Amino acid sequence: MNWLWAIVVGLVLGLIAKAILPGKQQVPLWLTIILGMLGALLGNWVASLLGVEHTKGIDWIRHLLQLAGAVILVAIGDRLWVGARGNKHRAT
Structure with a gap:
């Protein structure tokens, strides 16, 4: 169940x-x-x-840090993906 939860969180954070x-x-x-x-x-x-990893209630700071990490990694991953695949899919 932990892997399923990790995949769901990864999907949501990645799409956001x-x-x-x-x-x-x-x-x-x-x-x-x-x-x-x-x-x-x-x-x-x-x-x-x-x-701030363990607080009472909803860990808003931790969630924002997770989202910031996802934004940074998706931006870097996209640049690496485009570089590895070439610019054939990018409109100029």
């Missing part, structure tokens, strides 16, 4: 990150999910450094 980033991202859905999951892990790590 793609919506926040300007322009159209070329990164495929499977990579968006993975980058969203990694963004959640990155956000949790930063939250633990800041001492």
